[in-house]
Amino acid sequence: MENHNISRELDFSKLVEKYPELRPWFHHNRFEWHDNSAVVLITRILLQExxxxxxxxxxxxxxxxxxxxxxxxxxxxxxxxxxxxxxxxxxxxxxxxxxxxxxxxxxxxxxxxxxxxxxxxxxxxxxxxxxxxxxxxxxxxxxxxxxxxxxxxxxxxxxxxxxxxxxxxxxxxxxxxxxxxxxxxxxxxxxxxxxxxxxxxxxxxxxxxxxxxxxxxxxxxxxxxxxxxxxxxxxxxxxxxxxxxxxxxxxxxxxxxxxxxxxxxxxxxxxxxxxxxxxxFNSIVTQKVRREFKCNQKNLKERLHALDSIDVSEPNQSSLVLQVPGNVWSRSYRRQKRYAEDQMRVKITFDENTVVTWKSGLNYQLFESFCNWCKEST
CATH class of the missing domain: 3.40.50.150 (Vaccinia Virus protein VP39)
Incomplete structure (x- = not known):
């Protein structure tokens, strides 16, 4: 059983009625969370519920x-x-x-x-x-x-x-x-x-x-x-x-x-x-796995399809999914030794803005480089 929506809507008035031992810790519609004895009691009762x-x-x-x-x-x-x-x-x-x-x-x-x-x-x-x-x-x-x-x-x-x-x-x-x-x-x-x-x-x-x-x-x-x-x-x-x-x-x-x-x-x-x-990823100290920017979307699609060695699928008219073997947009790509960690999968969604989402891969610099290359489609 997967149940990840446990209700937080606890009615303390009903809990106090059902468990009278809670009453000393419940005053003016507020529970006394700052007392360890009260916390122990409510924890035991909630787990029982x-x-x-x-x-x-x-x-x-x-x-x-x-x-x-x-x-x-x-x-x-x-x-x-x-x-x-x-x-x-x-x-x-x-x-x-x-x-x-x-x-x-x-x-x-x-x-x-x-x-x-x-x-x-x-x-x-x-x-x-x-x-x-x-x-x-x-x-x-x-x-x-x-x-x-x-x-x-x-x-x-x-x-x-x-x-x-x-x-x-x-x-x-x-x-x-x-x-x-x-x-x-x-x-x-x-x-x-x-x-x-x-x-x-x-x-x-x-x-x-x-x-x-x-x-x-x-x-x-x-x-x-x-x-x-x-x-x-x-x-x-x-x-x-x-x-x-x-x-x-x-x-x-x-x-x-x-x-x-x-x-x-x-x-x-x-x-x-x-x-x-x-x-x-909702903290300022983490890296971004989704980038959003404005660009010439027709131009970007043409540039993407012109790249060598990438697999492109189009699940619908407004998005592309790309499997990228490395920085194929770089002039130095052919001279470089190809590493497994350079494999990357991204999804590009075309709306008012262009959104690039990193779906798979181990090289963050590669993702950043790809996003910067996409932004050049102006």
Whole structure:
């Protein structure tokens, strides 16, 4: 079952009537989200409404559900479908929330890893309680072990994807300082390893990027991680570029019942050639996979059909799909050695403006060069 439209229209008045224990936390049509006890209670009740029975340890990190749902929804859009896929949740925590929601609401298989044995013990109890043991595999990882081996070894012919909610902070001091800057910051109960790691989220996700290079040829389609700080984006994007990983993007979102909560970012990267939908790239720190400009469209079509070695299909009168073996528009093309990574597929749509969308390929400079060549059709 694929169900990525969980309703956010919660009627708290009806919830309070159905669950009287919520009443102390509901005043003047507002719920007290800034108290950890209230968050634990509403999380348990919402999961119950969605068909999941859980026990939540109030001393451990209690996930914000709509944040997690938004991340899962994004993964569905990124992959196009959850069919024949297995997810990995790195640092799953005691609720194994992505695995629980993924298995229950989307029919997904999940591998859920953690370095904390007690978190895994509690997660196993919640998974068993909901009869999801056949869909979710829990794995204990030592801090020095690879993030991704536990997924690759279980994929078989299926495709994999990676999700992660990394520890945001480099120290308890940084965590307190950032909380002091927020007037509405809620009290958070969590174990140290759930919120703090040496080097913070930059170091954690940098390690993910470096380790992912060892799995270029695996069936893992997308590696992703949630980020809690805008300042983390620039160094991580720079690392991806330094590794010549061109298939990446950043998706910004806000989560709450009305999608107006704290802003978060999802960094995603892949070693496969297929590009995701252009509207998933909504952050200023990412590269563009769709370019729009004005040009002489008749002239551009004539120039395209005159190019050597490209395959052109015309699905309708207003668009072309091109399979391009390299920069065939360049004078130096015949002198160059042709590389597999120079293969590119683009779609050109002709409307009031000309829109070029990058559909497949691993060389971003090639896409930019092609767009610039198209603009010359004036």
């Amino acid at each position: 969605w068909g999941l029975q859980v026990q939540i340890d109030s001393n451990r990190l209690c996930p914000r559900l709509f944040n997690r749902l938004d991340y899962l929804d994004f993964m569905h859009d990124l992959l196009g479908s959850f069919k024949n896929t297995v997810g990995l949740d790195v640092g799953t925590g005691h609720l194994a929330i992505y695995a629980l929601l993924g298995a229950k609401l989307y029919g997904l298989e999940f591998v859920a890893s953690d370095i904390d044995r007690e978190s895994l013990r509690l997660a196993e109890s919640n998974i068993s309680r909901n009869g999801l043991g056949s869909a979710v595999t829990l794995v204990h990882n030592e801090p020095s072990e690879s993030f991704f081996d536990c997924l690759v070894s279980r994929l078989g012919p299926k495709h994999g994807f990676v999700m992660c909610n990394p520890p945001f902070y480099s120290s308890a001091t940084e965590m307190r300082q950032r909380a002091d800057l927020k007037a509405d910051a809620r009290a958070v109960s969590a174990m140290a390893n759930e919120l703090v790691v040496e080097g913070g989220e930059i170091a954690f996700v940098s390690r993910m990027i470096r380790e992912s290079e060892s799995h270029k040829e695996s069936n893992i389609t997308w590696f992703t991680s949630l980020l809690g700080k805008y300042d983390s984006l620039k160094p991580l994007v720079s690392l991806l570029r330094s590794k010549k990983i061109d298939n990446f993007g950043v998706h910004a979102f806000r989560s709450s019942l009305t999608q107006t909560g704290t802003q978060r970012w999802i960094l995603f990267w892949s070693f496969k050639p297929d590009r995701p939908k252009a509207d998933l």
